[in-house]
Amino acid sequence: MLPILPVILSGGSGTRLWPLSREAYPKQFLPLVGEDTMLQATWKRVAPVAGAAPIVVANQEHRFMAAEQLRECDVAPAALILEPIGRNTAPAIAIAALQARSTCDDALLLVLPSDHVVRDDEAFHAAVREAAVAANTGKLVTFGIVPTGPETGYGYIKSGAGLGVRAVERFVEKPNMATAQEYVASGEYFWNSGMFLFKASRYLEELKTLQPAMLSACEQALAKATRDTDFIRLDADAFAASPSDSIDYAVMEKTADAVMIPLDAGWSDVGSWSALWEVSDKDASGNAHHGDVIEIDCRDTYAYGTRLIAMVGLQDVVVVETDDAIMVGHRDRVQDVKEVVARIKRDGRSEAAAHRKVYRPWGAYDSIDNGSRFQVKRITVNPGASLSLQMHHHRAEHWIVVSGTAKVTRGEETILLAENQSTYIPLGVTHRLENPGKLPLELIEVQSGSYLGEDDIVRFDDVYGRAK
Template sequence: MLPIIPVILSGGSGTRLWPLSREAYPKQFLPLVGDDTMLQATWKRVASLADKAPIVVANQEHRFMAAEQLRECKAIPDAIILEPVGRNTAPAIAVAALHALSQHEDALLLVLPSDHVVRDEHSFHSAVKVAAQAANQGKLVTFGIVPDAPETGYGYIKATGSGEVRSVERFVEKPNLETATQYLASGEYFWNSGMFLFKASRYLEELRQLQPAIVTASEAALERAARDQDFVRLDAESFGQSPSDSIDYAVMEKTQDAAVVPLDAGWSDVGSWSALWAVSDKDENGNAHHGDVIEVDCHDTYAYGTRLIALIGLRDVVVVETDDAVLVGHRDRVQDVKEVVNRIKREGRSEAAAHRKVYRPWGAYDSIDNGDRFQVKRITVKPGASLSLQMHHHRAEHWIVVSGTAEVTRGEEVILLTENQSTYIPLGVTHRLRNPGKLPLELIEVQSGGYLGEDDIVRFEDTYGRT
């Protein structure tokens, strides 16, 4: 049996769970079900099955979040491959397969999206072991979820035969309700999970035959990649030339060796607030509440927030609160959140892309107030971490230390500031902030000037490769 290497796909930036999930902080980095984030839960689910360290494919904008969350759950990846642009799953898996073959003679790749829920891990492990036998014989295996409802939000797989491994007859696009009901009654159809198991060499062999341009671009992007510790930064120009295609369209629907292993393990892709309600723990009235929530005479509601939320006499309603937005909607209409996000984008607002609190490799900043020609931020710097050596053309800054110790480079001088001390950074002066202590540094930053955008930063030196 060839060794199993988990390939965790973390490149998504979906907003179907807005306002909690944003482009800059998507759902795989959120603890939506339990204490672990969805990325961490994905790794823990497969850790005991893995014979080799995982390969993670991530959006380069999310690289530090992915690395930090993996470190927190004691996962040591073989590589975190960074996509400079999104090209769908077929190229993402191709670069993972090419990387795996550069390290091993061959291996079974267990390909998993990083934002799914699997409640029954024992059944999942059993299905993987069955799939591994078929994959070892050259099959390209997908996991078909045993449907329990006529779901119109998923693609379907029609299987032939019976037993633990079945042949794939065809893949079907998302059906209407009448068709989905017929699929459910027939017993021949499964939901398409987007999870796969196959030899790295077999996947590339099929892809080279069916979509050779993807392999060519992936090979060039990996060959010209820059390597920085665990990060493998794909060459942007080469990877950008790859066709954008899913593994389903590029390979699975065309290959003669597609197989499906039925999986009944409490799976969900958590693609909407109603789906998250369905997999959440509920009270005796069907309410799933997270945070400080008081309800009176409510049934089948979902609430998520950090401040006190009070619900009275509601049924089938979703309420989600963040620092800068509140979503209220009927559970049957939450798919329409995409219309809200599209309108936010059209109006040029920031709430579709980022939260008020923005995470950086050195810590985070929270924009707590702003107005004409000023902005106030609360900044947290991790112990030992440092911001870049930088300068601004349009703003000056005033820093006040709330707790911890700050080492401040200001022009040619370096000073230490402690609690209740402050300094002023004039416009155009080169500066840097570092936390030399063992505790988090917290400070208040007051910006003033004619332009306060985040793109008014000229970096001269940076620990995190952002110059």
């Protein structure tokens, strides 16, 4: 039997879990259930049945987060492929299949979203092993989730009769409640998990027949990609030429070889705060709380935050706190958070895309205070990391080291700063900040000037390829 090569899709934006999940830091990179992030949990779940390190497909804006979280799991991906734009799942999987074929004759691709929860790993492993038998014969296998009740937030798969692997009769879109109840009562319908297993060669054969323009664009995007030690960067123009479509529409609904295997493993796509409440551990009153939470006489509530949250006499309520936003809603209405995000975008506010704390390949910065002509940031630089050599036209900066050691380039001079030491970077002076030590560098930056936007950066040299 061919080896199983996991393909982990990590390109989503996850805004349904706003304000915790945002475009710049979506839910797959968050520890929503347990200590591992969802990306890390996905790899650890599949590792026991994997025959190789994973291929990970990610948004290019998330490349360093994906690489760092995989490094923390002690796994070096077979490839970390960066999408310049999102084109849905069918092209992403095509790229992974082409990459797999370029490094081995063939493999069974186990396609997994990076932001799902599976509570029963053993049941998942058993289903994968059973599906691999069918996939090895040329079938394209999808995993249908045994429904626990009528659900209007999922698509459904109608299967043929039988036990184990069975034919797929049709895929259906998210139904209304009455239709969902009919589906579940019939016993013929399963939730569409978005997980697949098939030979790389078979998927490419189907694309060649069903979606030749998509396959051609993906071949060009990979052939013209730039490659370095860590990443494969797809050619933007070639990838943009690909039709944008899901694997369901592009292939699975049209192929004659689609089959399904039932999966009953405590699965959830964690597509809303209510779904996250359902898969979280709860107390005797049905409350699922994460962080510093005091509750009095509450039932079936969900709370997530870093500061003290006090809840009194609430039922079926969700409270989510971040540094710059608080969301409070009824569990039956939290799907409407997408309307909040849409309004934030219409108002031109930043909270839809980014947190107050912004992660960079070298570490992170947190904008802790600001006013007219000043801004204060708390900056963390990872050991051995370096910011770009840069200059600002409109602001000066004061740096005060809180902990660690800073190596500072300031014009023609280079200085070392220890704890409680500081320096001043005048407007227009070329500068760079580095951490030469073994411990994280933490410092306070005070900016002053007429314009303090992040786009007032002229980069001259950057180890992360951001120099302009």
